[in-house]
Amino acid sequence: MSITKLLGIKYPIFQGGMAQIAVSPLVGAVSNAGGLGIIGSGGFSADRLRDEIRKAKESTNKPFAVNLMLMMDNIPELIQVIVEEGVKIVTTGAGTPAPYMKTLKENGIIVIPVVPSVKIAKKMEALGVDAIVAEGTEAGGHVGETTTMALLPQVVSAVSIPVIGAGGIADGRGVAAAFALGAQGVQVGTRFLATVECPTHENFKQAVITADDTSTTVTGRSLGGPVRSIKNSMIAEFLRLENEKAPREELEKLSLGSLRRAVFEGDTDTGSVMAGQICGMVNEITTVEEMITTMFEEAQEILEKLGKLSVVGA
Numbered sequence: 385m386s387i388t389k390l391l392g393i394k395y396p397i398f399q400g401g402m403a404q405i406a407v408s409p410l411v412g413a414v415s416n417a418g419g420l421g422i423i424g425s426g427g428f429s430a431d432r433l434r435d436e437i438r439k440a441k442e443s444t445n446k447p448f449a450v451n452l453m454l455m456m457d458n459i460p461e462l463i464q465v466i467v468e469e470g471v472k473i474v475t476t477g478a479g480t481p482a483p484y485m486k487t488l489k490e491n492g493i494i495v496i497p498v499v500p501s502v503k504i505a506k507k508m509e510a511l512g513v514d515a516i517v518a519e520g521t522e523a524g525g526h527v528g529e530t531t532t533m534a535l536l537p538q539v540v541s542a543v544s545i546p547v548i549g550a551g552g553i554a555d556g557r558g559v560a561a562a563f564a565l566g567a568q569g570v571q572v573g574t575r576f577l578a579t580v581e582c583p584t585h586e587n588f589k590q591a592v593i594t595a596d597d598t599s600t601t602v603t604g605r606s607l608g609g610p611v612r613s614i615k616n617s618m619i620a621e622f623l624r625l626e627n628e629k630a631p632r633e634e635l636e637k638l639s640l641g642s643l644r645r646a647v648f649e650g651d652t653d654t655g656s657v658m659a660g661q662i663c664g665m666v667n668e669i670t671t672v673e674e675m676i677t678t679m680f681e682e683a684q685e686i687l688e689k690l691g692k693l694s695v696v697g698a
């Protein structure tokens with residue numbers, strides 16, 4: 385079954401469940417435009433998640449999902465809210481949904497984990513998940529080490545459930561490439577940061593659209609949690625401390641509150657502007673509707689052209 389049929393969406397595009405960012409009005413706008421809006425529950429209390437689910441219900445009658453960031457320590461409470469509020473699609477990241485699969489499946493919830501490797505993709509398929517998002521290291525935020533171009537076809541070959549490609553996708557070319565590599569859909573994060581409906585501070589959006597292809601870097605490998613973000617003075621200091629083998633507490637102190645500082649206060653110099661390598665190609669702020677329709681018009685045109693293309697020498 386196609387991912388659009390499984391989820392009841394028009395376009396096979398997921399909006400990344402970015403912590404603190406993937407909330408109203410972004411989520412409703414994505415679902416109303418025909419994609420899958422996803423509430424980013426990372427760092428939320430149960431009450432805050434319920435509030436965001438109810439705002440999403442008010443803003444769209446189309447399907448939307450909740451992303452569970454599995455590093456958090458209140459996942460059972462968040463799942464309770466998801467069940468009570470009747471949300472039927474859950475994506476997960478940064479860990480394994482194994483402990484929660486029984487509850488999620490008993491309640492008829494579609495489970496779609498994001499994975500950074502073939503090994504974890506196979507583990508997830510064995511758990512009985514419904515589809516998989518294979519996310520390359522190009523993505524923003526918490527990432528693995530394998531590029532989308534290498535990871536996606538290997539995950540597609542390794543599992544029998546639908547695969548969605550993520551990491552470095554921001555226009556029709558990226559969508560067409562993901563489908564050529566065997567994906568049935570795409571997940572997009574960074575490009576949604578440059579939308580009118582994205583609720584971040586304007587400085588955050590400006591940092592994304594003024595960045596170029598070499599503006600991001602990965603920090604936190606020494607802590608076991610690699611995170612891609614746009615380089616700034618906090619990141620430079622973080623890398624210096626990591627290279628000097630500073631104690632974990634010192635690194636964590638530096639990054640504490642940095643996501644909120646950038647997202648809400650617009651402090652893009654000492655805050656954490658998580659974004660992917662494709663930010664160099666994200667140069668204007670549009671509405672979600674414009675972004676999604678343009679992306680899929682482009683992708684359709686490219687795939688039709690490719691259909692006639694002969695790759696064998698004339």
Ligand SMILES: O=C(O)COc1ccc(-c2c[nH]c(CNC(=O)Nc3ncc(Sc4ccccn4)s3)n2)cc1
Pocket residue numbers: 403426453476477478479480498499500504507519524525526527528609611643658
């Ligand atoms: O052990 C297992 O079975 C599963 O292991 C896994 C290991 C990693 C992953 C993984 C990698 N990437 C993703 C999905 N992407 C993400 O989760 N991206 C994120 N970005 C920001 C986030 S919130 C945050 C805030 C501050 C510092 C760190 N993170 S979460 N999941 C998934 C599963």
